[in-house]
Amino acid sequence: MTAAGNPAVSTTAGRPFVGGRRLPLGWVGAVPFFAYVAVFLLLPTGIIAVGAFLAEDGSATLSNFSSLSQSNIVKASVNTVFLSAVTAVVGASLGALVAYAVATGNPDGILRRLVVSASGVLAQFGGVTLAFAFLATIGPAGLVYLFVKQHGVDFYANGYWIYDLRGLQLVYLYFQIPLMVLVFLPAVDGIKPQWREAAESLGGSTWHYWRYVAGPLLFPAFIGCTLLLFANAFSAYATANALINQGAPVLSQQINNALSSEVGLHKPGLANAIAIEMIVIVVLATVLYSLLQRRSSRWLQ
Amino acid sequence: MEKAATRQGVEVRLENLQRRYGAVTALDGLSLTLGAGELVALLGPSGCGKTTALRLVAGLEEADGGRVVIGGNDVTGLPANKRNVGMVFQAYSLFPHMVAWENVAFGLQMRKVGVEERKRRALETLELVGLASMANRYATQLSGGQQQRVALARALAIRPQVLLLDEPLSALDAKVRSRLRDEIRRVQLEVGITTLFVTHDQEEALAIADRVGVMQSGQLEQLGPPTTVYSRPATPFVADFVGLTNRLAGTVKNREVEVRGVRLPLVQPDVPDGPATALVRPEAVSLATDGVMDGPLVGTVIAVAFLGATSRVTVDLGGVTVLAQMPTAQTAEHPAGTKVRLTLRPDPVLIQREETNPAGS
Amino acid sequence: MAAVTASFQRSRRARLQAFRYVVLIAAAIFFLVPLLAMFEFSTRKGLNVGSGFTLTYWRQIFDYPDLVAAITASLQLAAITSIGMLVLLVPTMVWVRLRLPRLTRIVEFICLLPLTIPAIVLVVGFFPMYQWMGINFSDSILTLSFAYVVLVLPYCYRALDAGLGAIDVKTLTEAARSLGASWFTVMWRVIVPNISSAILNAALLSVALVLGEYTIAQNLLYNNLQVEIAQLGRANAGVSIAVAVASLLFAFILLVVLAFVGRRRRQPSETLVQDFARGGRK
Numbered sequence: 009m010t011a012a013g014n015p016a017v018s019t020t021a022g023r024p025f026v027g028g029r030r031l032p033l034g035w036v037g038a039v040p041f042f043a044y045v046a047v048f049l050l051l052p053t054g055i056i057a058v059g060a061f062l063a064e065d066g067s068a069t070l071s072n073f074s075s076l077s078q079s080n081i082v083k084a085s086v087n088t089v090f091l092s093a094v095t096a097v098v099g100a101s102l103g104a105l106v107a108y109a110v111a112t113g114n115p116d117g118i119l120r121r122l123v124v125s126a127s128g129v130l131a132q133f134g135g136v137t138l139a140f141a142f143l144a145t146i147g148p149a150g151l152v153y154l155f156v157k158q159h160g161v162d163f164y165a166n167g168y169w170i171y172d173l174r175g176l177q178l179v180y181l182y183f184q185i186p187l188m189v190l191v192f193l194p195a196v197d198g199i200k201p202q203w204r205e206a207a208e209s210l211g212g213s214t215w216h217y218w219r220y221v222a223g224p225l226l227f228p229a230f231i232g233c234t235l236l237l238f239a240n241a242f243s244a245y246a247t248a249n250a251l252i253n254q255g256a257p258v259l260s261q262q263i264n265n266a267l268s269s270e271v272g273l274h275k276p277g278l279a280n281a282i283a284i285e286m287i288v289i290v291v292l293a294t295v296l297y298s299l300l301q302r303r304s305s306r307w308l309q
Numbered sequence: 310m311e312k313a314a315t316r317q318g319v320e321v322r323l324e325n326l327q328r329r330y331g332a333v334t335a336l337d338g339l340s341l342t343l344g345a346g347e348l349v350a351l352l353g354p355s356g357c358g359k360t361t362a363l364r365l366v367a368g369l370e371e372a373d374g375g376r377v378v379i380g381g382n383d384v385t386g387l388p389a390n391k392r393n394v395g396m397v398f399q400a401y402s403l404f405p406h407m408v409a410w411e412n413v414a415f416g417l418q419m420r421k422v423g424v425e426e427r428k429r430r431a432l433e434t435l436e437l438v439g440l441a442s443m444a445n446r447y448a449t450q451l452s453g454g455q456q457q458r459v460a461l462a463r464a465l466a467i468r469p470q471v472l473l474l475d476e477p478l479s480a481l482d483a484k485v486r487s488r489l490r491d492e493i494r495r496v497q498l499e500v501g502i503t504t505l506f507v508t509h510d511q512e513e514a515l516a517i518a519d520r521v522g523v524m525q526s527g528q529l530e531q532l533g534p535p536t537t538v539y540s541r542p543a544t545p546f547v548a549d550f551v552g553l554t555n556r557l558a559g560t561v562k563n564r565e566v567e568v569r570g571v572r573l574p575l576v577q578p579d580v581p582d583g584p585a586t587a588l589v590r591p592e593a594v595s596l597a598t599d600g601v602m603d604g605p606l607v608g609t610v611i612a613v614a615f616l617g618a619t620s621r622v623t624v625d626l627g628g629v630t631v632l633a634q635m636p637t638a639q640t641a642e643h644p645a646g647t648k649v650r651l652t653l654r655p656d657p658v659l660i661q662r663e664e665t666n667p668a669g670s
Numbered sequence: 671m672a673a674v675t676a677s678f679q680r681s682r683r684a685r686l687q688a689f690r691y692v693v694l695i696a697a698a699i700f701f702l703v704p705l706l707a708m709f710e711f712s713t714r715k716g717l718n719v720g721s722g723f724t725l726t727y728w729r730q731i732f733d734y735p736d737l738v739a740a741i742t743a744s745l746q747l748a749a750i751t752s753i754g755m756l757v758l759l760v761p762t763m764v765w766v767r768l769r770l771p772r773l774t775r776i777v778e779f780i781c782l783l784p785l786t787i788p789a790i791v792l793v794v795g796f797f798p799m800y801q802w803m804g805i806n807f808s809d810s811i812l813t814l815s816f817a818y819v820v821l822v823l824p825y826c827y828r829a830l831d832a833g834l835g836a837i838d839v840k841t842l843t844e845a846a847r848s849l850g851a852s853w854f855t856v857m858w859r860v861i862v863p864n865i866s867s868a869i870l871n872a873a874l875l876s877v878a879l880v881l882g883e884y885t886i887a888q889n890l891l892y893n894n895l896q897v898e899i900a901q902l903g904r905a906n907a908g909v910s911i912a913v914a915v916a917s918l919l920f921a922f923i924l925l926v927v928l929a930f931v932g933r934r935r936r937q938p939s940e941t942l943v944q945d946f947a948r949g950g951r952k
Binding site: 306 | 367368369388389390391392393394395396398400401402403404405406415416418419420449460463464467473
């Protein structure tokens, strides 16, 4: 509401009366923000939404969506879903273990603060730098690979898997695990020691406690966080592009193909359609994550 | 509180229990026997070891020395889940993802009771604590007092041999606290179960216990019925912790202590003569506004604190503050500012001497 | 009845500690080794491990003009984006708190939107826009900052929101205005100094994100730092990794400063760190 009646916060000039009420000029202050966001956030989104239904000549069409069933797009979609699912599940499981290891320690200790800060840094450490870090580690000229090879084991004997989806799975774990630690730790913190002791005094063993108390309590958060990791991996582009130069096995790389004229023809309509496909999946996963988080925090916070 | 006609339950013995945390000794040889069906309250300030003792009986912690014997069985080496004890925690112990009856039935589930049977018994136990109508509510939908009643039902549903309560009322509002404490006592008497109740609130302990054990620094200072602990405190710590105490300077002479011209008998008369501090209860002090207003027992009323049925009057006695407690109606005679003369009822008192520790054990 | 075990608690505690050590040490190895490997690679003399230490690659950074140009461009972008974001967000957020509280939810939703929309998706919408901009306006790499401001919105919003939430904006403003201050004075001399750590937070986050950004730049065919590193990697791995290590160290120092600054007033909120982790330059 305007501060019309408040003498302490008055505007510098009188404001015009219109039919007995002062015009709400307070809205003016929000204009720059909304204008900027309209141009640089909503407009591109609109372009995608509309462009997906436009053909090369500008006529309305659904052909872009039918192009989604092209074999290379379908393959990329399947690859990306598989890649995201695997790294989500593995990352979530390993991350949950690390979160549990941290949560059961001293809540004010150095170890905990170190792990949380490190997770913050590592989770956003992705893209080119990460890909190159892994190449420097287990790439053909990498430290670990050469070291292990010197001792007789050549893990590229059957092909250089670091450069395809298998390598990507390993590399993705590098930011998936820390992300899981960050988003799952609050849930683990929410497990009260009284529940364990109550379960024990009522005759429950460790297994019973996990099966009937801690497990069910942590389950929604675990699934939710796994979905978040899925969305995270699904949206990734830089890491994949830096590591995989042959073909475009990941869906985000297909967008890149359709967009820039490096490979094949420039197909903006297709790029829009793939973008919509991606957004639908990511938004779905994120919404489910929010719902599960809400359930979890009702119990654990 | 009257005692139940029938007493079931088993005897629980704590024998010379010891517990150390690094350099800190939490329990230093605690020995205590709870009779069958008895409710013993362990009372003391934070850090006195009362909660540690309870947790040792529960099996949630391990003793460094001594034994716990329940119903004739030495359970010292048993983990908590094999001891068949029922425990009520201070707060937050209900499982949030289960409704009330599922919480109560949990112990039965651990004992492999079928779902129909355990639901029936859970509802029965909820009926006992008066919450059968809330059986399908989650913990977040229940008030603090209701949650604790469900916790009590949950502990009792497994028909344990001993009931352990760890400051179950401390997290609740004052009004709820007094109602729930009576409720707990009623249930305990009805079931007749041996109970150990830990608290730092002396009013609670005195109100519901059969016997009260006052603890300090890992040791039991006094164990006895509430009336005894209150009116015949064995040590100055007990006198201080349980109820209020006035400390008045005096002199021991001929197996009595003389305080400001008044001679009072001693709880422990066999002490040498000499200066000492007498510990006098506020209820033993009465105030008069008539008669000779002169002498060492004359002072001025500083404040009157209204406590409901009784009131507490603070009197300035030549620089020393003395508390007197009396029915509220009497305080009308001497509001703040009035000159009053004190009389001390000739109850036996404890004394304390500066150099050594107190006379009286 | 004889005691079953004398130390059931101690053995359980010992098992837990063993588990913790194993997990945390394994995690430490998994996460530290690649970092060490990067450093080793960038200072390796010969072709094999252990063949010597050299700073050649590091020195060679300056032999690549494209690389130097890219570094400069990225630093400029980082600065422009931070300032642009602050100029856009701080007055808006203060104004919403003071005069338009009903818009809070909408502003929050909009600011958090870029968290859900992947950069690779957003860039599809940017592409025609930047084509048009390149023809009619400018095709300088610095126009990327328009897009970057949107990208950093969520993290900066959270940081600034936390800062503004910690002070009583309304009372401070009313006090200042009743003493005769203009709106500009209120913003600049009253509000900003009181949320200085939140502002620094937001600025540092923006810088870290911009320096690490690849997706939008590459798809819009600009050569920022990360794009250049990737391209250079095909030609000269050693130098590109040296630059990568440098940018990593720089981001790390920024985040340490962030943590240090945050602790003086409040810890950076958990949600902020989480959001930051979800975004970034994957």
